[in-house]
Amino acid sequence: MITNPNSPPDSDGPMVIDDSDRYSRLKLIAWWEQEKIAAARILVVGAGALGNEVIKNLALMGIGEINIIDFDEVQESNLSRSVLFRASHEGQAKALVAAEMARDLNPDCDINPIVGDVLTDIGLGFVADMNLVICCVDNREARLWINRMCWKTNRPWIDGGIQEINGVAKVFCPPLGACYECAMTENDYRLISLRYSCPLLRKEDIQQGKVPTAPTIASIIGGLQVQEALKLIHELPTAEGSALVFNGLANNFYQTRYPRRPNCLSHETYEEIIDLPLMSKTATAEELFRQLKQTASCLDQNSKSWQILLDRDFLISLNCRDCGIERQEQTPLSQVTAEKGVCHQCAEVCHPFTTSEIECNSELAQKTLFELGIPEYDIIKVSDGQQTIFVKLQNDSPQPSRSAAKASNLQSDCEGSTDAPVQCKEG
Numbered sequence: 001m002i003t004n005p006n007s008p009p010d011s012d013g014p015m016v017i018d019d020s021d022r023y024s025r026l027k028l029i030a031w032w033e034q035e036k037i038a039a040a041r042i043l044v045v046g047a048g049a050l051g052n053e054v055i056k057n058l059a060l061m062g063i064g065e066i067n068i069i070d071f072d073e074v075q076e077s078n079l080s081r082s083v084l085f086r087a088s089h090e091g092q093a094k095a096l097v098a099a100e101m102a103r104d105l106n107p108d109c110d111i112n113p114i115v116g117d118v119l120t121d122i123g124l125g126f127v128a129d130m131n132l133v134i135c136c137v138d139n140r141e142a143r144l145w146i147n148r149m150c151w152k153t154n155r156p157w158i159d160g161g162i163q164e165i166n167g168v169a170k171v172f173c174p175p176l177g178a179c180y181e182c183a184m185t186e187n188d189y190r191l192i193s194l195r196y197s198c199p200l201l202r203k204e205d206i207q208q209g210k211v212p213t214a215p216t217i218a219s220i221i222g223g224l225q226v227q228e229a230l231k232l233i234h235e236l237p238t239a240e241g242s243a244l245v246f247n248g249l250a251n252n253f254y255q256t257r258y259p260r261r262p263n264c265l266s267h268e269t270y271e272e273i274i275d276l277p278l279m280s281k282t283a284t285a286e287e288l289f290r291q292l293k294q295t296a297s298c299l300d301q302n303s304k305s306w307q308i309l310l311d312r313d314f315l316i317s318l319n320c321r322d323c324g325i326e327r328q329e330q331t332p333l334s335q336v337t338a339e340k341g342v343c344h345q346c347a348e349v350c351h352p353f354t355t356s357e358i359e360c361n362s363e364l365a366q367k368t369l370f371e372l373g374i375p376e377y378d379i380i381k382v383s384d385g386q387q388t389i390f391v392k393l394q395n396d397s398p399q400p401s402r403s404a405a406k407a408s409n410l411q412s413d414c415e416g417s418t419d420a421p422v423q424c425k426e427g
Contacts, residue, residue: 022108023062031234034062038108040233041065041129045118045146046136047094048072049081049213050160053222054134056083059102059109061230066102067130069114069122070095081215119145120312120334123280123378124153124270125392132232133157134225138211140184140192144266147172147180152270152379156232156240160225162213165248167221171228174269177241178258181266217248270379275394278369280376285358285365288391292382296389305385306360312373314364318343318350330364332373369393 018024023034040063044054047070058066074082074089074097084101085094099113114121119142127133127149135146135157143159150157151174159170159180172179224244231238242257276291289306292299299306313333319326320343327344329336333354341350358364358372374380377396382389 022106026061031236033234036233037062038064040131041067042229043067043069043122043127043130043133044136045069045133045142046138047084047098048078048136048138049215049218050162050222050225051094051136052082052084052098053218054136054160054225055098055102056105057223057226058229059105059111061226062106062108065110065112066099067112067114067126068095068098068102069116069118070098071115071117081213081218083215117334118142120332120373121375122149123375123393123396124149125377125379125394125397127155128153128273128379128392129397130155132229134229135159136222136225140188143180144184144192148266148268150174151179151266152268154269158225158228158232160221162217162221163211165214165217167217167246167248169221169224169228169244171232171239171242171244173232173238173240175267176260178260179241179264179266182241182261182264183243183258217246220246220248270381270390273379273390273392275392277395278393279395280370280374280378280393281368283393284368285372286360288369288380288382289360289365292389292391296382299382299384299387299389303384303386304361305383307383307385308358308372308374309381309383309388310356310358310373311381313354313356314358314373316353316355318352320346320348320350322346322348330367331371334373 021027023037026032027034042058042063042065044051044058044066047055047068051068051070055066055068070093072094074085074092074094076087076090078085078094079087084098089097093113093115095113095115099111102109102111116122118137132155133146133150135143137143137146138161146157146159150172154174156171156173159172161168170180170183224246228238230236239255241260242255244253244255246253274292274296276288276295278288278291285308288308292306293301315329315331315333315336317326317328317330318341323343323345325343325345327350333352336352338349341352342348343350355364364372369378369380370376374393376393377398378393380391380393382391
């Protein structure tokens with residue numbers, strides 16, 4: 001027992017530190033509520049140097065559920081900057097290794113690795129189940145995608161970026177305030193468009209650029225990201241819609257606030273989502289339309305313009321303009337590599353013919369939703385030509401996690417439930 005010498009005479013008594021409690025020192029923080037921490041569900045995108053620091057901090061604090069997505073493997077060059085990786089992990093999936101090492105740090109946490117790409121393998125329903133998202137990627141395309149996913153599902157997210165010994169952390173809280181795209185410049189769009197000017201670039205070509213970083217800046221920015229996450233979980237004021245910039249050479253720290261662009265393409269939030277007992281890998285688009293006609297009275301049942309509005313382009317065919325050859329593909333564009341996009345006759349890059357709409361009476365409606373590029377547990381946008389509704393593939397929902405169970409058992413005065421996003425308060 002330790003008595004606090006600064007306690008006023010009318011205080012509740014001595015301050016007690018229980019060394020048998022893993023979180024006893026954290027609970028000494030006046031506003032700290034371990035119940036909210038244990039009930040929180042967080043998605044970490046990217047398990048590189050920055051992601052390692054974020055995952056480590058989340059595990060040490062006892063975050064109830066930590067989900068980690070990354071498609072890359074551990075390389076020897078990662079060992080100088082990534083606290084969770086060891087030489088024996090070389091060649092293993094980063095997400096799996098990071099989850100294993102974080103479980104060793106704190107068995108209290110429910111840690112779930114996902115070996116995949118956030119651009120193609122995460123459904124909006126999964127994001128909607130999180131309290132917040134922490135982004136630790138190194139490219140604008142993924143950040144823009146995460147921004148739009150979080151805005152659609154009304155979930156706050158925290159971005160982080162590092163280079164050499166400089167770094168930045170950004171907090172975005174939909175549906176109000178500025179978002180990541182609001183702050184994008186013409187140069188940002190130009191760099192992203194380089195990817196889409198040849199939409200058949202391989203994944204490894206997109207990420208061939210290596211950003212020079214030191215482990216020190218990963219610790220600083222990763223710590224700052226988790227600290228902002230703590231504020232969100234506890235409903236404390238945050239630097240919402242702002243960038244926290246650190247210059248390591250000058251040791252300068254400053255904050256810049258982004259203006260909200262009223263015409264920003266990312267400002268779309270899905271409302272009144274309908275749950276349907278369907279699974280992406282087994283249900284066809286035709287089945288989705290059929291069930292909706294039985295349940296969605298707000299749509300025109302007689303309309304012949306029913307369509308699914310895809311978030312990801314679907315490749316219909318590849319056309320060689322030199323040879324005049326058209327090759328049918330009918331596959332998600334993201335699954336087509338540069339090698340496959342070359343004409344077999346003249347070896348020139350083919351022109352892709354794509355669509356982002358699946359008509360109810362088209363041949364594509366016979367395909368499963370997964371074959372159309374819709375991931376499991378996604379929220380699908382459906383229109384009858386006049387109105388739009390949003391459909392969640394409820395049968396893809398994962399089993400309730402330990403943190404979700406903890407959240408449902410909290411007392412009514414605890415505001416950290418996973419049923420809603422954490423509240424953002426302006427700093």
